[in-house]
Amino acid sequence: MSKIIDTAHVFFFVVGLEVRQEFAHGALRDTSRARLAVIAGVASVALPALVYVLVVGAAGAEGIEGWGAVVGTDTAFMLGALAIVGPRLSGQLRVFLLTLTVVDDFLAVSIIGIFYSEEIRIVPLLVALACLLALWLLGRSRQWSAAPYVLIVLGLWLATLSSGVHASLAGMIAGLLIPAYPTRRHKVVAARQLFRDFWQSPSASSARAVGRGLSRGVSVNERLHEYLRLPTALLAVPIFALANAGVDLRGGLLVDSLGSPVTWGVVAGLVLGKLLGIGLATLLAVRLGAGRLPEGVGMGSVFGGAALSGIGFTVSLLIIGLAFGTTSDLGRQATLGVFVAMVLACVLGWAIFKVAARRWGEETADLPMTLEPPVDPEVDxxxxxxxxxxxxxxxxxxxxxxxxxxxxxxxxxxxxxxxxxxxxxxxxxxxxxxxxxxxxxxxxxxxxxxxxxxxxxxxxxxxxxxxxxxxxxxxxxxxxxxxxxxxxxxxxxxxxxxxxxxxxxxxxxxxxxxxxxxxxxxxxxxxxxxxxxxxxxxxxxxxxxxxx
Missing domain, CATH: 3.40.30.10 (Glutaredoxin)
Structure with missing residues (x-):
């Protein structure tokens, strides 16, 4: 389980970096679109938990304490599934889903801390909070060098692991605190002058000055994101998968699970709860004027993304381990439900994307790529x-x-x-x-x-x-x-x-x-x-x- 937590810290740190960029100079500068993602994120936690409680509670079965297993979305697997079964171009939908899963996972990790953490160590927790404060102050001071941020994030990671709090929460918050801003022209001009100095008089000191000048021209957020994006994509998902590769179905577990309210509570919570929670909340918010969809994204694509959000995997398995223990019968039944939900969510998402493309023309969920209108010599x-x-x-x-x-x-x-x-x-x-x-x-x-x-x-x-x-x-x-x-x-x-x-x-x-x-x-x-x-x-x- 520690491997999951360690990798989750890095992965969600990268997610936080990307979302901060979108808030700083991307699609989420529009507050109405950001607000819509927050509304959908809250609904994606509340309705799945309610569905699970209704399914398990109606059967009068034990296992009601496992409701937290259906509140989180595995961002890594969800984005991977979107790349495979989603529209050919889905950049804007991806940003929307990333933002709502940040809300989703923040709430899920908070639920772990409040309802499932057996022992929270106060001193390491205070150290972690101090690291977050230091990150915020560092950003406010306009520090351009990445080294101080990296050192504080490493300290945050160690403190979070020692505190007993889920590391992904600290990772996300840390990423959101790393400053992002558009590249400033005067910094680029200054770097060009430094390179000219190096061109005229090459030396170690002038080369170092060029490197520092180039770094000053790009935000710390974007530089860290560029360094971590590919390694995270190549390593995070495989480690998640290997750490949770199997579930022991011996001893008649498969037959027992198919008749278990816990298994079907997990499946219903993740598949139906996420689909309806995100989809209906988004639709209602848009109709009431409480938020706006990203450009190029239709409601069909939103429901397709909502279905894929039913991939709980890492967060779900973590909570199952905390609620039931991974080797207990209830734990194994809930784990099987997570895997069944994962398959159903992918199939359902694929089907919705196909219907959206054929019936509503939603072949992409991104900004247009073709010049409209074409060049006209009479006008242009x-x-x-x-x-x-x-x-x-x-x-x-x-x-x-x-x-x-x-x-x-x-x-x-x-x-x-x-x-x-x-x-x-x-x-x-x-x-x-x-x-x-x-x-x-x-x-x-x-x-x-x-x-x-x-x-x-x-x-x-x-x-x-x-x-x-x-x-x-x-x-x-x-x-x-x-x-x-x-x-x-x-x-x-x-x-x-x-x-x-x-x-x-x-x-x-x-x-x-x-x-x-x-x-x-x-x-x-x-x-x-x-x-x-x-x-x-x-x-x-x-x-x-x-x-x-």
């Missing part, structure tokens, strides 16, 4: 031949520090592909000065000056107030009176809104977002990556990275 701003072999579309915000004209990627691409590439820009204003800057670009476009304006203003991102934009119009020789009229016109505003609607329909929610030959690019968008994608498109061998 195109640099390069209109009939060029390759098309690169970028959604930009004039205040975005990472868009291609700000970073120089476009210059590299144009040098490489020349007239074989047409470059299209669409607006996605989401920074404070983005809307007025986008309208100003369209006002300049009305005078045939979109591209000169783009090149000029991207070098002046620090000054995008209205007066600044009018001054730029003067410097570029535009008709200022016409420019200011167009800047406030409904026609120009509608043109920018068209691009913003295109971004939403195409799955672009931040800048820069690139589309290579009409397919949204995931991951890195540096000039080397864009060049490789365009080259593979030209050869007809382009592949698109699909997130797990």
């Amino acid at each position: 701003h195109i640099r390069g031949p209109e009939d060029a072999q390759l098309t690169l579309v970028e959604f930009v915000d004039f205040e975005c520090p990472f868009c291609a004209h700000a970073t120089g990627s476009w210059e590299d691409l144009h040098e490489r592909f020349g007239d074989d590439l047409r470059y299209v820009v669409r607006h996605l204003p989401h920074h404070p000065h983005g809307p007025i800057a986008a309208r100003a670009a369209e006002a300049a476009a009305n005078q045939g000056m979109f591209w000169p304006w783009l090149d000029f203003v991207f070098t002046r991102q620090h000054a995008l107030e209205r007066d600044n934009l009018v001054d730029y119009a003067v410097e570029l020789g535009l008709d200022v009176e016409t420019f200011t009229e167009d800047l406030d016109s409904a026609e120009v505003a509608k043109r920018v809104e068209r691009d913003a609607a295109s971004a939403a329909d195409s799955g672009a929610h931040a800048t820069p977002t690139f589309f290579v030959e009409g397919c949204r690019l995931l991951g890195s968008y540096d000039a080397r990556t864009l060049t490789a994608m365009l080259e593979s498109s030209r050869r007809g061998t382009r592949t698109q990275e699909i997130p797990a």
Whole structure:
């Protein structure tokens, strides 16, 4: 059992890191979506426990104390099952399920501590709480180095193991306390200068300075997540499986279990309780306006994910061991119920996903991947031949520090592909000065000056107030009176809104977002990556990275 706890600490730490990123600069910045996941998470604990109590209690059988076995979801196995039986693209559904399972597992671990822990050691528990406080203070101090966080997390792990509290609880909270934030442009610029120093005078000290500068540019959360993500995925699930590989069915246990209210209480609680708890709570919350589903996720996909949440496995087996003991008859009957529920949950989830795809068109549960509408030379701003072999579309915000004209990627691409590439820009204003800057670009476009304006203003991102934009119009020789009229016109505003609607329909929610030959690019968008994608498109061998 200790192997389960040790591995659970690491796995749930990684889960906590990922959820913190989503809250900081991902889908869960929207409080209504985060609130929906919390509502579903609470329901996914309450209804399964109620179902178990009703099934076992109605039979008047012993074993009612095992109700905690059905409250938790095994996140590792649930996500693995989602990757196998879920939609081809399920990134947004995955984030939703991750968030509600954090709530689910937090409550489950709290239940273990309150109802199933025989001995809580106060001193190690206080040490663990002190470690959590230290993590919070470290994050507040904007400490960029990962080493202090790692040391405190190791201390937290040891203290939690000694305290008698389930290690996954501490792991999740620790991950949520590691700070995450979007990469800041000035940190990237500083790292570039350090690399230039190393280029001009290579030495151990300048190399160390480059490493430190690069680390400062990316949040501790993302760096730790990158280091731990793959090892955790490769090791956590196998260790979970090996630690719980078998259940002894000798001595007529199988026949006894099939007639045991405890077995069927576990099956009903995990399979029906999770399905109805998450599914109905989400549906009701959405209908009442208490929360919003993630973009690209339909209710059919939610019910499919709810069914997969019936995979209790690790947490369920842990509580069964605490409630009954793993070698008792009740313990073995409940354990068999967990395995039966695991199989049924996967089959039920697969069936629901298939029905959702066929009847409601929910073939994906993620943001769209295809550019909508396609490039139209009559409407879009195109640099390069209109009939060029390759098309690169970028959604930009004039205040975005990472868009291609700000970073120089476009210059590299144009040098490489020349007239074989047409470059299209669409607006996605989401920074404070983005809307007025986008309208100003369209006002300049009305005078045939979109591209000169783009090149000029991207070098002046620090000054995008209205007066600044009018001054730029003067410097570029535009008709200022016409420019200011167009800047406030409904026609120009509608043109920018068209691009913003295109971004939403195409799955672009931040800048820069690139589309290579009409397919949204995931991951890195540096000039080397864009060049490789365009080259593979030209050869007809382009592949698109699909997130797990």
